[in-house]
Each structure stands twice: as C-alpha cells, then as structure tokens.
Amino acid sequence: EAQVTQNPRYLITVTGKKLTVTCSQNMNHEYMSWYRQDPGLGLRQIYYSMNVEVTDKGDVPEGYKVSRKEKRNFPLILESPSPNQTSLYFCASRGATDTQYFGPGTRLTVL
Amino acid sequence: QKEVEQDPGPLSVPEGAIVSLNCTYSNSAFQYFMWYRQYSRKGPELLMYTYSSGNKEDGRFTAQVDKSSKYISLFIRDSQPSDSATYLCAMTYTGGGNKLTFGTGTQLKVEL
Numbered sequence: 055e056a057q058v059t060q061n062p063r064y065l066i067t068v069t070g071k072k073l074t075v076t077c078s079q080n081m082n083h084e085y086m087s088w089y090r091q092d093p094g095l096g097l098r099q100i101y102y103s104m105n106v107e108v109t110d111k112g113d114v115p116e117g118y119k120v121s122r123k124e125k126r127n128f129p130l131i132l133e134s135p136s137p138n139q140t141s142l143y144f145c146a147s148r149g150a151t152d153t154q155y156f157g158p159g160t161r162l163t164v165l
Numbered sequence: 166q167k168e169v170e171q172d173p174g175p176l177s178v179p180e181g182a183i184v185s186l187n188c189t190y191s192n193s194a195f196q197y198f199m200w201y202r203q204y205s206r207k208g209p210e211l212l213m214y215t216y217s218s219g220n221k222e223d224g225r226f227t228a229q230v231d232k233s234s235k236y237i238s239l240f241i242r243d244s245q246p247s248d249s250a251t252y253l254c255a256m257t258y259t260g261g262g263n264k265l266t267f268g269t270g271t272q273l274k275v276e277l
Binding site for chain 1: 169171173206207208209210211214253255264265267268269270
C-alpha cells in the first residue's frame with residue numbers, strides 16, 4: 055500500500071530537549087515536505103526537499119532542521135524546541151504530478 | 166493580507182443539500198488549484214485537481230476556477246454525513262515545484 059508514515063504520532067516534551075520526527079514514504083517520490091498546521095493559520099510549509107541531499111526552506115523554517123540522506127526518509131529535527139512549536143505536523147511526498155500524499159500527522163506539545 | 170482566503174465555517178447543512186465551498190486568492194501567478202479533504206485526526210487527502218480556469222467534475226464533486234476573479238469553488242451535490250470534514254483549498258504555479266499555498270480550511274458538517 056502506497057503511504058507516508060510518521061513517528062511518533064503524539065509527543066509531549068519540554069523546552070530545549072532535542073527531538074526528531076521521522077517520515078518515510080514507499081512511493082519512490084522525489085519531493086518531500088514538512089508542514090505545520092495551526093488553528094486559523096492553516097497548513098504552512100516548513101521545509102521541502104526535491105531529492106536526496108537537496109533541501110530548501112519553506113515559509114516557516116525557523117527553529118527546524120531537516121535532512122535527506124535517503125530518498126524514502128525525510129526527518130524533521132527540532133534542536134531546541136520551544137512552546138511556540140506546539141502544533142500538528144504533517145509530512146508529505148509528491149511524485150511527478152502535483153498530487154501530494156500526506157502522512158497521518160504528529161501532534162507535538164512543548165511544555 | 167493572506168495570499169489565500171477561506172471562510173473557516175463551520176458550515177452545517179442537511180443531508181442531500183448542495184454545498185458550496187470557496188476560496189479567494191491574490192497571487193495571479195497561481196495556475197494549479199486543488200481541494201483537499203481532511204477528516205478529524207487524519208492527514209489531508211487530495212479530492213480535486215484543476216489547471217487554470219474552468220470546471221471539473223468527479224462524481225458528486227465539481228471544482229470551478231475563475232481566474233479573472235481569483236476565485237475557486239468546490240460544489241458537493243447530494244451531500245452525505247460522510248462528507249463531514251474540513252476542506253482545504255491549495256494552489257501553486259508553474260515552476261512552483263513543491264510549494265503549495267493552502268487556505269485555512271472550511272469545516273463542514275452534514276447532518277442527518
């Protein structure tokens with residue numbers, strides 16, 4: 055089954071404690087993205103990657119890092135999380151068309 | 166001003182009603198328009214995809230784009246309780262690659 059998986063699905067952490075949210079897709083897609091979704095603000099792109107070792111900033115990259123060492127994986131790293139990064143995070147991948155496939159989401163709470 | 170504006174709702178309709186969901190946008194470069202459906206606690210899933218102006222129909226769903234007015238719509242005919250979800254419009258432009266700009270979403274509830 056074609057899918058995008060994220061882990062963990064839920065995470066509660068404290069300010070400053072480094073964390074990584076993993077994302078993996080099994081569709082051999084080149085493009086992958088991370089979004090955050092906040093009430094009243096909708097989905098905003100954090101980072102995207104056009105291929106292995108090629109990443110670029112989206113609209114709200116501050117406080118986040120990404121890496122793309124393999125085509126299927128695109129982890130999101132928060133080096134020093136802060137409460138304003140409490141949000142619902144989605145990973146997405148896209149093939150040759152403009153259809154983006156979203157993962158199930160990771161609900162992050164930073165205390 | 167946001168690039169894409171969408172009424173958040175909530176919109177409540179009776180089963181069988183025709184639903185109209187809308188977005189306006191300000192960037193005239195947008196050429197590709199999408200509607201995503203997002204159920205509670207799930208990721209968005211693509212519902213409709215259109216290029217430039219015109220209509221596209223898929224079953225009970227019709228997507229309409231009016232580039233001259235910078236206005237897009239999604240119509241749902243014979244709405245069902247299973248259509249209850251948040252509907253997000255999204256758009257991008259040629260060469261936009263992986264960058265989609267989303268509306269904030271409209272919450273729809275179809276009641277029995």
